[in-house]
Amino acid sequence: MAGRRLDRTERSWVLYDVGNSALVLLASSVIPIYFKSLADGPALVAWSYAETVASLIIALLMPVLGSMADMQGMKKRFVLGCVLTGAVATVAMGIPTAPMAFLVVYVVSSVMLNTSMVFYDALLVDATTDDRMDEVSSQGYAWGYVGSTIPFVACLAIVLVRPFGISMRTAMQISFLVTAAWWVAFTVPLLRNVRQTHYKPRQDHPVSRAIRGIGATARKIWADRTMRYYVVAYFFYIDGVHTxxxxxxxxxxxxxxDGTQLVLALLVTQFVAFPSAIAYGRMGSRFGTKRMLLAGIVGYTFITLFAAFFLRTAAEFWFLAIMVGLFQGGIQALSRSMFGKLCPKDHANEYFGFFDIFGKYAAIMGTFIVATMTQLTGSGSLGVFSVVILFVVGFAVMWRVPERGRAEEEAA
Incomplete structure (x- = not known):
């Protein structure tokens, strides 16, 4: 089945990744550099704490919102609400000039972006079938990487060239507007063509029912041995990836x-990640999702060690960016598809809410560790090195994840 062309529903699902990845790319490259210019000093610690706060908010919200979104017709409504709110916040990032005010608006934009992606991930079970999940999930990341470069290159040209003598602030305001518009435009196919086919019946008092159901869902996840080992492993290794x-x-x-070198190197990451993510999905279907995830963890361990002990020049950052491109899309895509195959389809959002908790709390831990170690030691290199232990633990637990056949998945 791997290699079959995407149908309309699958294409529409994939296109949302093209839309939201534009903001993801901007937030991981240009925005931190712009914030550093506002902060007028070392920015790693403040930026790390802002990312920690955003991750914590998402982790607290998602169990309840995820359970509510599993009800009939609710997934796409939550996506729409997050996208519209997030797009407004993205445009609003061009307004503040004070560092703290900018971080507050950025956190709102980041929370909406990442919350929408949880609902989007859960729609994977509605957009395709189990035997296609590795392929379709990887296509989403792959096209997201390459598609996001279109608005990004336009924004980068505006920021670097600054036509008509516009200021850096004006260039960034235009960039925020372009990115928000791109995000909204590529949300439309998802809303039009992907139907929520797996759902729970609508109920009265959905918030209170969702809160009561959180404990039951957590117990179900923990009672499933395969799921239990997998989410613990995911908690650790995805921490390093997000960090x-x-x-x-x-x-x-x-x-x-140099900031220009950093941004251009990350642009190369997108193009390397495009074929790598697709190849990863097909290798996952052929060799097994678990094996390919283990390979990705090993790759990221090497990347982290290189960043901690050898990264000093622009050329070395370029090498690191290419290495990240080889593994980033694959490990994220197969993590998503493996969880999608393990969870019950009519509770997908509820389960993906917990899946996101593990990812977001891991992101809290990773960025907090880096910030704390950097403050205590005065060395960013030692802060980055501290992430390695999380990949080691993630690999060890993933190695113990029991293999499960189709009959066992359906029974679970």
């Missing part, structure tokens, strides 16, 4: 690497 994505530009900037 590297969020802090790479800020870390490189604090090392004194």
């Amino acid at each position: 590297i994505i969020k802090l790479s530009t800020s870390y490189g900037s604090d090392l004194g690497i």
